[in-house]
Structure formats: C-alpha cells, structure tokens
Amino acid sequence: MRHLSTALATLYAGLIYLFIFLPVVVLVLFSFQDGTLPVPPLNGLTLRWYQAIFADGKLMAALGNSLIVAVISSAVSCVLGFLAAYAFARHTLRGSGFLRGVLVAPMTVSTLIIALGLLSMLNVTGVRLSLWTVGIGHVVINMPLCFAIIYASMGGHQANIERAARDLGARDWQVILLVTAPMLMPSILAAFFLSVTFSWDEFIVAFLLSRFDVTLPVEIFSLLRSGLDPKTNAIGSVVFLVSIAFLVAMEIAVFRKSGRSS
Template sequence: MRRAGGSGLGTAAAVVYAGAIYAFIFLPVVVLVLFSFQDGRFPVPPFRGFSLRWYEALIADRYLTAALVNSVIVALVSSAVAVTLGFLAAFGLARFRLPGAGLQKALIVAPLTVSYLIIGMGLLITFNAIGMPKSLFAAGIGHVVINMPLCFAIVFSQMGAHQANAERAARDLGAREWQVLLLITVPMMGPALFAAFFLSMTFSWDEFIISFLLTRFDVTLPVEIWSMLRSGLNPKTNAAGSLVFFISVALLLVLELAVFGRRRAR
C-alpha cells in the first residue's frame, strides 16, 4: 500500500513538474498570441474581445510588409546557399581523403559554438574594412555563416556507406562526377537536405542580432519589430510577433511532414 501511494504521489509530482515546465515555456507565447487579438489599444488584461484589427493594421503597414518580404527573401536565398555549401563540404570530406580532414571539420562547425553577437561584430568589422555597406546582402552572408555549419553537420551525419556504394556503381557504369553528384548523391540525400534547408530557414527567419548589425535602411522583420517596441507595447507588435511565431511553426510542420513523415512511411 505504501508503495502504491508513494508511486501515485510520485506520478502526481511528475505531472505537476512537467506542467510547470510547459507553462514556463509556452505561457509567454500564449499571452503574446492572445493579446494580438485584443480589441483594445493596449495588450494588457482584461481581454476585451476578439478582433483582427491589429492584423489588418499589420498588413496595411508598408514598412512591416516590406520587412516581411525582406525576411522571406533573405531566409530563402541564404538557406539555399548554406545548404549548397554545407552539402559540398560534407561530400568532399566524406568521400575523399583530404589533408587535415579532422581539423577542417572542426573549423567548419566552429561557428556553432560562437555567439551570434561575436559573429555579427566580426562580420561588421570585416565588411567595413573592405568597403561593403550595410544591406540585406550583408545580412544574408551573415546568415550563411551561421547556418552553413548546421547544414554541414546534418548532411555529413547522413552520408553512409550505402550512398558511397551507389556512387561507385554509377562511376563503374560510366557516369561522370557531376552526374554522380546530381543524379545519385543529391536524391539519396534528399531528406537530410530538406531538413537542413528548413531548419536554416527557421533560424534565418527570426534571427535578430546579425540582421540588426548588418542592415541599415532595408531591414528584416525582427529588426522592424524591435523598432516598433521602442515606442512601447501595443497589440500591433503582438500581432507582428505572433506572425513570426506562426511562420516558424509552419516551417517546422513542413519539415516534419516532408522529411520525418517520409521516413516513417518507409
């Protein structure tokens, strides 16, 4: 009886502990999204009724819509470049014996251990030294720098012996190296490439520090939201933050359905 009671008490404590953890993580997001539908002018309790007026104001704001388009462009282009570079680096280090391969791998993934602030400041100093102005192009380079190591790590971890055997067979049948790369390796690495691309898009989409340091007039959505917050909280800023959250979740759901769903089907 004591064991059963103790077990029940332990289970209840575990449930309370898990509930507290989830509340700590998700309660700020729930509050953000809830008060983005606030009918009043201030995102504070009590909740005064459901309204889409702030999302309508968000869409009508040309600065926010321009920042939204900028974020989408930077995320798409930088993620595509990061995946391409990460894939080529992973292919070279996995399929060929290169001098100092271990050191090269460590150097490629090293940015994952460095603060975005340090990377952004380093890029800012470098771009100033070579005369490159602040721009979306500079921010895109920064996003490639932080996302390429992640893409490399994902793709490299999925390069197994079965792909190498298929590549050898294609070469034995007369395929050229570029044909092996595009027609054999890339299709077989499709799930890993999709995963790397969508994760890069997610990180690029809501990245703030590097975008803030490397842009001036044309800014991304997180930088524009930060500019709005300087004038105080209002439901419009909640709507903008909720939009970033919804798009990030949508990207993760697409990743789950496109990559992990395919694996489960197999």
C-alpha cells in the same frame, strides 16, 4: 506506486510545456486586445491590430525581406554544407578533423561576435550594408549547421551505391546530383527548413548588417522602442505562426522522404 510515478511524470511534462508556451499564449491572446495596451484585463476581442499590421507598408516590406533572405541564404547554406560534407565524407584530406572543427566553429561562437567581425570586414572592404550582407551573415551562421546535419547522415552504404553508379559509367557530377543528393534529401530538407527558421527569427546579424532595407525582427525592434501596443503582439503572433509553418513543412517533407526511402 507506478500510477504515482506516471502522474508525477505527466505533471512535470505539463509544467515544462506551460513554462515554454505560456509567454506565447499570452502574446497571441493579447494580440486580440480591444484596447490600446496589451495588458490585463482583456477588454474584448478584435482583429483590428492584424488589419493594422497588414496595412502597414513598412512591416509588409520587412516581412518580404525576411522571407527572401531566409530562403536564399538557407539554400546557399545547404549547397555549401552539402558540398563540404561530401568532400569530407568521400575524400581523405590532411588534417580533416581539424578542418571539420574549424568549419563547425561558428556554431559555438556568439552571433554578436560573428556580426561584429563581419561588420568590420565589410567596412574595410567598402561593401555597403544591405539585405545581401544580411544574407551573407546568415550563411555564415547557418552553413555549419547544414554541414553537421548532412555530414552525420552520410554512411558507408551510400558510398557503395555511388561506386556502383561510377562502375555503370556515371560521371562525378552525375553521381552527386542524381545519386548522392536524392539519397540525402531528407537530411538536406531538414537542414534547409531549420536554417530558414533560424534566419527568419534572427535579429543581431540582421540589425548590425542592414541599413535601409531591414528584416522583420529589426522592424519589430523599432516598433518596440516606441512602447508596447497590441500591434506588436499581432506581428509577433504572425512571426510565431510562420515559424510553426516552416517546422510543419519540414516535418511533412522529411518524414515523407524518409518513408519513401525506407
């Protein structure tokens, strides 16, 4: 009976992984299709579609834009989230529970609603749409995530260490930079890499808040409007590979920091 339960659990887990990753496997497989349509049967393997996307100036520019927006907006989100978490964890504020709820509220709101609201606000204020406005939108949707991750890791033992640093003559900014931030570095890195991953793949905000300089998901959408071909599969595979690279970097950085701190 025990072996049967183990076998059923293994089968169930395998079906879940198959359901999740089968579309990705098909996407990657047919990115090597030696034909003009990414549909069965597989007519041999080729790398020409990858050569085509790396030779495409618009795709490479969109790729660079995505990396720039993801890294900068995630860094800003982490800084703002860290400062907000420090304020709520170390200071008594009137209505702090309500304020925390307001701060994390964007996590429960559709990105379409957020993007439309930002678009209306930018139109009213006369701000031109650009990569900067896309970055602002990504900060709005990623900062609550960074705040939640960092705030959850701020405990009482860290407050004791901060008080000890102040007793030894450290100023508040020195405590934040030299004591609190290093102690919370695993959480800060986790928040940063998750924000980069979400920003890298995000489409709705990038589509509504950009104009001429677009990110990679928006450029892929414009390619899909002309029909499917192995080139779109190839760029989709590259997007998936970069996302996995970000997650692996997060795992390495966070576990290494956690191992050192323990």
